[in-house]
Amino acid sequence: MAPSFDNESSLFDFVVRDGNGVKGIVDSGISKVPRAYIQPPSEQIDKKNATKCEIAPIDLSRLDGPHHDEVVNQIVRAAETLGFFQVINHGVPVELLDSLKRTAHDFFALPPERKAVYRKEVSPSPLVKYGTSFVPEKEKALEWKDYISMAYTNEDEALQHWPVECRDDALQYLKTSHEMVRKLLDALMGNLGVELDDSKMDAFIGKKMVNMNFYPTCPNPELTVGVGRHSDMGTLTILLQDGIGGLYVRVEKDVDMEKNGEWVEIPPIPGAIVINVGDMLQILSNGRYKSAEHRVRTTSSKSRVSIPIFLSPQATQKIAPLPQVVEKDGVARYREFVFSDYMNSFFGNAHDGKKSLDFAKA
Ligand SMILES: O=C(O)CCC(=O)C(=O)O
Numbered sequence: 001m002a003p004s005f006d007n008e009s010s011l012f013d014f015v016v017r018d019g020n021g022v023k024g025i026v027d028s029g030i031s032k033v034p035r036a037y038i039q040p041p042s043e044q045i046d047k048k049n050a051t052k053c054e055i056a057p058i059d060l061s062r063l064d065g066p067h068h069d070e071v072v073n074q075i076v077r078a079a080e081t082l083g084f085f086q087v088i089n090h091g092v093p094v095e096l097l098d099s100l101k102r103t104a105h106d107f108f109a110l111p112p113e114r115k116a117v118y119r120k121e122v123s124p125s126p127l128v129k130y131g132t133s134f135v136p137e138k139e140k141a142l143e144w145k146d147y148i149s150m151a152y153t154n155e156d157e158a159l160q161h162w163p164v165e166c167r168d169d170a171l172q173y174l175k176t177s178h179e180m181v182r183k184l185l186d187a188l189m190g191n192l193g194v195e196l197d198d199s200k201m202d203a204f205i206g207k208k209m210v211n212m213n214f215y216p217t218c219p220n221p222e223l224t225v226g227v228g229r230h231s232d233m234g235t236l237t238i239l240l241q242d243g244i245g246g247l248y249v250r251v252e253k254d255v256d257m258e259k260n261g262e263w264v265e266i267p268p269i270p271g272a273i274v275i276n277v278g279d280m281l282q283i284l285s286n287g288r289y290k291s292a293e294h295r296v297r298t299t300s301s302k303s304r305v306s307i308p309i310f311l312s313p314q315a316t317q318k319i320a321p322l323p324q325v326v327e328k329d330g331v332a333r334y335r336e337f338v339f340s341d342y343m344n345s346f347f348g349n350a351h352d353g354k355k356s357l358d359f360a361k362a
Pocket residue numbers: 211213227232239241247294295296305306308
């Protein structure tokens with residue numbers, strides 16, 4: 001029998017504890033969203049007011065050749081302003097991108113009990129977590145999203161523990177994007193006067209996690225959010241979105257760009273990958289690169305999937321603004337900390353824009 005979705009504790013049990021997710025609510029045939037998903041008016045997204053980000057995607061194949069410096073400048077400028085950009089000719093096969101989107105749909109179409117085995121409390125492996133919303137225990141209004149999260153340690157463990165339905169595509173995505181990530185970091189670090197070697201790669205992006213997000217259709221998209229305003233915790237995020245749209249980024253007030261203070265939509269571009277700067281890159285660069293505040297709207301017509309790779313330092317890594325930048329700037333804008341403490345603070349709070357960075361303020 002379908003529970004009463006307006007009773008908060010039976011909704012929580014059904015969606016979170018029993019692992020039915022938001023998809024379970026939708027599949028039960030609701031005609032309006034349960035109260036627990038209604039966002040305060042200040043967080044609701046008015047689709048009509050948003051404009052599209054019209055910046056052309058960056059062609060990474062042009063890095064190899066006479067246009068190298070021009071492309072590096074495009075990457076640097078994007079990281080210094082919006083903190084979001086799209087890339088094409090990135091080296092990740094487009095057929096794999098299509099397959100990943102199908103795989104994500106197929107995974108979330110599994111019966112609830114097949115997904116619920118990966119809930120945090122019961123998952124057979126600490127590497128895999130199936131969940132819903134962001135931190136449901138902390139949120140005043142829940143997010144309209146289910147996800148599966150797969151942490152990477154090595155290939156053998158991934159093959160052994162990641163859900164068999166997603167692991168091959170997710171692993172290929174991670175592997176084939178590695179060279180692109182290296183080129184992007186090379187450009188971004190080179191501009192700061194930092195030479196990127198293997199030990200720095202490990203320090204900046206030693207921890208890798210592939211997520212698959214599922215945003216079911218929503219009967220009242222104007223009242224809900226798929227993901228609330230937040231910046232990503234790590235160094236860089238590699239994001240594959242499908243063709244539905246609904247990813248918005250806030251242009252910071254003080255950057256040299258049009259539409260300051262406004263939300264702009266990152267439009268889906270077939271074959272492109274979205275890149276965004278996370279909090280760690282903002283801190284390492286002493287604030288030059290901007291971790292981008294973003295959010296996702298829901299739609300009533302089709303369910304949306306997105307597949308991010310979150311690249312961050314290892315939990316034990318010490319983080320502080322890079323000395324090369326502090327020397328030039330004459331001041332360190334962030335203090336030194338251990339990354340696990342940042343993670344605990346990030347996951348200990350509901351999404352709230354770029355407040356996560358307050359933890360590291362000098
Ligand atoms: O679905 C998207 O486009 C963005 C997802 C996101 O922001 C996240 O998973 O943190």
